[in-house]
Amino acid sequence: MMETTFADLGLRSELLDSIHRLGFESPSPIQAQTIPLALSGSDIVGLSQTGSGKTAAFGLPALEAIDLELTATQVLILCPTRELAVQVCEEIHRLATALKGVSAIPVYGGAPIDRQMRGLRKGAHIVVGTPGRIMDHLKRKTLKTDAIRLCVLDEADRMLDMGFREDMEVILDQLPSERQTLFFSATMNKGVSGLIKAFSKDAQKISIERKSLTVDTIEQTYYEVRSRSKVEVMCRLLDLETDPRGIVFCNTKQMVEEACESLALRGYVVDRIHGDITQSNRERVIKKFREGSVEMLVATDVAARGLDIDDVNIVFNYDLPYDPEDYVHRIGRTGRAGRSGKSVTFVYGRDIYRLEAIERYTRQVVRRMKIPTLEEVEGRRTDQVFNQIRDRLEQGSFSNHEHLVDRLLDAGHTPTDIASALFDQLGKQEARESVAIVEDTEPFSETPRPARGGKNSGKHGRFRKKSYGRSAEKGSRSKGTFQANKKFSAKPFKRRSSSAGSNPGSNSQSKKQTDSSSLPKRRFKKPE
Incomplete structure (x- = not known):
């Protein structure tokens, strides 16, 4: 069967030219x-997941x-967040590179409305916006x-979840x-189907099925890390990356x-976005990250919604979602x-049950990994310094520094001493502070340790959707409902019946019922 090309889809020549310039060879299934x-x-x-190419x-x-x-405005695209609206508008501009005269503008809250009004008065062909600002x-x-x-509704299910139905x-x-x-939409629920029926x-329904919700090109791992050790472990992992x-x-x-400040103190070029960052600052940070002047971006889920940057090579779940x-x-x-x-996901203690719920939801296994030791990190840094000097030697042309080498040789230093000193100096410049952590002394096993017990230790397991209370970005505590797991399986514990007849092997005649009034009183007041 011949592979479908963009030329087979009936697009005008200018758009095919734009697609060719962008380097796309064949269309995705959606x-x-x-x-x-x-x-x-x-x-x-x-019906398609994020990253499937649905914007194009x-x-x-x-x-x-x-x-x-x-x-005049001829196309309206609704998006759940301002970040996604900006990303979609930028993608449309890229797709229209060879199509001259196209006007597309994003409209969203948090940005000057008068500037948007000017763009609308000029008759933008395509308007991409959030429901709230479109209503304005x-x-x-x-x-x-x-x-x-x-009219296009992008991530319709997400817009409904955010309360934009009306x-x-x-x-x-x-x-x-x-x-x-x-x-x-990523999902088909009653809200989405209701909108479709009414409007x-x-x-025609198009469903792109996928065996798992995550792509195979992502290596998913987790580390058992205490909260106080997260920054150190993250820095070690980053130092192992190229x-x-x-x-x-x-x-x-x-x-x-806190995470942004800690990374900055370790010498990383880092910035952050969250709900308290103004829209202008958020756009500035995202632009710097997109251009590569910021190497690490720290963010909340809501603030990062809609980010579409192709060359991100690592994601940290500093907190388990x-x-x-x-x-x-x-x-x-x-x-x-x-x-x-x-x-990379950081978990500790009872987090393991929530991670298992994620594995069941995504239908993929997240592998447990051993925390890199200080020696491994130092060895990697040494290799990086060696590779830098080797690559520089292969490039040649050192005329600007030959006189310095001659001065050192004249002073009685051997070539080996000079090279060793340069290695040492460059290694110090590249090195970031590393500290020992308690996890360094703990034995490693690919099997996770069970969470510590307690009066609530039997209440972990599978997530029940829509049961988590207020948004985590507002600082509230999750109130999700869990079912008990035994040995990290999806099968819940079965409680024994309290009735005597439920256990044939028990001698109910030998057990006396205890009157509640005879029980000792609690030493501590029960929490309100």
């Missing part, structure tokens, strides 16, 4: 199935749909909808009835600040565009 249907005018429901799947048809001679522009009548012929319905109601609607006509470029995920704003879906979104930031990536 692109190959969506684009021809979208070009035919059908409403579409696309609707971005290319959006560019095909617009009339460049008409200065509709109320101000700065967004004209009469010429809109295509806004989405109002927006869709105000669009022309003779329009094309494309829904994209689409004979929608040109690390990654994202560190934390559950709270405070932990983001409360929801398995967040784990999938986190590690999906690496291993993109066919590249390999690494996911």
